[in-house]
Amino acid sequence: MTVRPGWTSSRFVGRIALGAAAGVSLLYILLPMVFVVWLAFFAQEIPSFPPEGYSLKWFRAIPDNDRFTSGFLLSLEIAVVATAIGLAVGIPAAVCLVRGRFVGREAVNNLLLLPLIVPGIVLGIALYVFYVEAEMRTDWPILGSLGGLITGHVLLAIPWTVRLITASLVGMDRAVEEAAQSLGADRLTTFRRITLPAILPGIVAATLFGFIASFGNLEMSLFLVGPGRTTLPIAILQYLEWKIDPTIAAVSVLQILFIGAVMLVTDRFVSIGRVV
Amino acid sequence: MARLQLSNLTKCYGEFKAADDISIDVADGEFLVLLGPSGCGKTTTLRIVAGFVEPTSGSVRLGERDITALPPWKRNAGLVFQSYALFPHMTVAENVAFGLEMRKVPKGQMAPKVTEALRLVRLDHLGDRLPRQLSGGQQQRVALARALVFHPDVLLLDEPLSNLDAKLRQDVRVEIRELQRKLGLTTVMVTHDQEEALTMADRLVVMSEGRIRQIGSQQDLYERPSEKFVADFVGRSTFIDGRMDGPGRFVSRGGLAIACEGTCTGSASLALRPERLALMPAAAPALDNSFPGAVEFISYLGSQVDLHVRLSRVDRVIVQIQNRPERPLPVIGEQVHIGWNRSTGRVFPS
Numbered sequence: 001m002t003v004r005p006g007w008t009s010s011r012f013v014g015r016i017a018l019g020a021a022a023g024v025s026l027l028y029i030l031l032p033m034v035f036v037v038w039l040a041f042f043a044q045e046i047p048s049f050p051p052e053g054y055s056l057k058w059f060r061a062i063p064d065n066d067r068f069t070s071g072f073l074l075s076l077e078i079a080v081v082a083t084a085i086g087l088a089v090g091i092p093a094a095v096c097l098v099r100g101r102f103v104g105r106e107a108v109n110n111l112l113l114l115p116l117i118v119p120g121i122v123l124g125i126a127l128y129v130f131y132v133e134a135e136m137r138t139d140w141p142i143l144g145s146l147g148g149l150i151t152g153h154v155l156l157a158i159p160w161t162v163r164l165i166t167a168s169l170v171g172m173d174r175a176v177e178e179a180a181q182s183l184g185a186d187r188l189t190t191f192r193r194i195t196l197p198a199i200l201p202g203i204v205a206a207t208l209f210g211f212i213a214s215f216g217n218l219e220m221s222l223f224l225v226g227p228g229r230t231t232l233p234i235a236i237l238q239y240l241e242w243k244i245d246p247t248i249a250a251v252s253v254l255q256i257l258f259i260g261a262v263m264l265v266t267d268r269f270v271s272i273g274r275v276v
Numbered sequence: 277m278a279r280l281q282l283s284n285l286t287k288c289y290g291e292f293k294a295a296d297d298i299s300i301d302v303a304d305g306e307f308l309v310l311l312g313p314s315g316c317g318k319t320t321t322l323r324i325v326a327g328f329v330e331p332t333s334g335s336v337r338l339g340e341r342d343i344t345a346l347p348p349w350k351r352n353a354g355l356v357f358q359s360y361a362l363f364p365h366m367t368v369a370e371n372v373a374f375g376l377e378m379r380k381v382p383k384g385q386m387a388p389k390v391t392e393a394l395r396l397v398r399l400d401h402l403g404d405r406l407p408r409q410l411s412g413g414q415q416q417r418v419a420l421a422r423a424l425v426f427h428p429d430v431l432l433l434d435e436p437l438s439n440l441d442a443k444l445r446q447d448v449r450v451e452i453r454e455l456q457r458k459l460g461l462t463t464v465m466v467t468h469d470q471e472e473a474l475t476m477a478d479r480l481v482v483m484s485e486g487r488i489r490q491i492g493s494q495q496d497l498y499e500r501p502s503e504k505f506v507a508d509f510v511g512r513s514t515f516i517d518g519r520m521d522g523p524g525r526f527v528s529r530g531g532l533a534i535a536c537e538g539t540c541t542g543s544a545s546l547a548l549r550p551e552r553l554a555l556m557p558a559a560a561p562a563l564d565n566s567f568p569g570a571v572e573f574i575s576y577l578g579s580q581v582d583l584h585v586r587l588s589r590v591d592r593v594i595v596q597i598q599n600r601p602e603r604p605l606p607v608i609g610e611q612v613h614i615g616w617n618r619s620t621g622r623v624f625p626s
Contacts, residue, residue: 184378
């Protein structure tokens with residue numbers, strides 16, 4: 001290979017430019033997070049720059065705040081249940097969408113992705129109106145109930161489970177399943193022994209993203225929560241209406257750490273970068 | 277092992293017939309090859325036998341059983357795929373053991389059978405590896421061991437060699453064939469590669485457009501092709517278009533009067549094997565046909581040389597000659613004579 005004069009230097013400049021662009025983008029994404037974390041350690045009650053000192057008192061105050069702890073537990077409960085239901089619906093749906101040949105397949109596929117596209121507010125209002133109507137007609141306590149809230153959150157998890165599991169199924173060689181069947185495995189055994197292990201990374205990723213979508217949701221939940229039932233994002237918002245002290249930042253830091261930890265643990269089992 | 281009988285199998289997708297009235301009888305221990313271009317129905321036929329495609333009509337018998345309605349997992353057919361289709365999350369030994377496991381073979385009896393199957397393909401030292409740690413050829417041999425370990429009634433091979441490189445393909449070809457002979461396996465292989473088909477098969481089925489064109493031995497297909505498609509697909513033919521002008525007399529579009537053995541009438545094609553034509557410096561009255569022509573194109577293939585010779589304004593044939601040092605090659609534009617006997621050409625109505 002002949003090296004043309006100037007080739008190495010132009011490549012060098014290109015690398016610098018690429019690195020700079022990547023750096024700026026990363027900074028842009030991380031900047032809000034950096035400020036939130038920084039703010040959480042400010043000593044004074046009204047955040048102002050430069051900080052008058054640093055303190056951990058806002059973190060210490062969190063466990064005593066009933067709204068935050070119960071909000072966290074409720075968000076956790078809802079996210080876990082909604083993700084589980086989302087998987088129970090999403091896995092069979094993805095299998096049908098990828099393997100099945102039926103009229104309206106494309107339409108069903110798009111329908112299942114819809115909650116991702118529809119704004120949370122719209123979804124919330126729509127569900128709210130629907131619950132009101134349903135409650136009036138059936139006399140069941142739907143509005144503001146835990147079931148109603150979880151049902152809404154299932155909608156948030158489904159697009160992720162369907163999308164990610166569909167992607168892993170598409171990437172799987174169909175012949176592998178057929179090989180198992182020719183060796184004597186019926187459909188269920190084939191799914192359990194061959195298909196499931198093959199799409200496991202997709203399922204783990206789907207669980208993760210379904211969980212995050214539910215855990216962090218604010219807009220839709222605003223319409224569905226009932227008295228005494230406040231999720232963590234809503235608790236944060238409500239607190240913010242009265243105070244702007246760094247407690248909010250401290251709670252956010254904990255939330256970021258929690259989701260980060262979930263992602264790190266997940267990444268130990270499957271490389272997330274491989275499936276998303 | 278068992279005899280495999282396909283009777284009048286047809287598979288329709290709407291108006292399209294992927295397989296059209298396929299009847300084949302595969303003898304116990306026979307190696308049968310389905311040969312044809314892509315889309316000819318050979319894979320559909322194999323998948324009907326394997327149970328992945330339900331035929332629109334017709335039946336499949338394996339030994340004494342009618343398996344037409346059985347799902348794949350109840351057919352006891354060993355299947356080897358083009359893509360190997362090994363289970364990526366299982367070791368080589370686990371892959372091979374899978375078929376035994378499904379048959380509820382006791383754990384204690386499993387290991388010796390797995391080792392035995394792997395020994396057959398000379399991979400018994402690699403049982404603990406994962407498929408991705410093996411080369412393509414090794415993976416294909418694992419797939420073969422996996423398909424053989426449970427003593428299938430029939431072995432089905434779906435283009436098993438097309439993902440291997442040319443050198444390896446030759447070796448695996450011999451290996452599969454020897455194993456098949458040794459175990460007396462009734463085998464059906466699908467391929468589009470005629471060389472592969474000719475070297476491996478006991479008997480071949482040439483297919484196109486969903487239909488069987490000819491069933492026979494290598495000699496049958498090569499010497500006595502039943503129709504123009506077979507003459508073209510198996511071996512090589514050049515075709516001269518024209519019409520039959522009485523029994524044994526073919527007149528080309530370019531006006532050449534050619535002696536042949538056909539008895540059909542009307543418009544027809546004359547198929548000539550390039551290696552069966554003689555190249556001569558002068559007219560040869562001893563041959564039934566002898567025409568002067570000009571060399572228009574030369575393909576130098578090493579041991580052989582293809583000459584494209586124009587015999588008339590519209591008729592051009594390919595002549596294959598052996599490349600010998602004592603015989604100088606003609607040059608482009610040179611006048612030569614091409615000759616052949618009446619039995620060399622085959623006439624197909626068109």
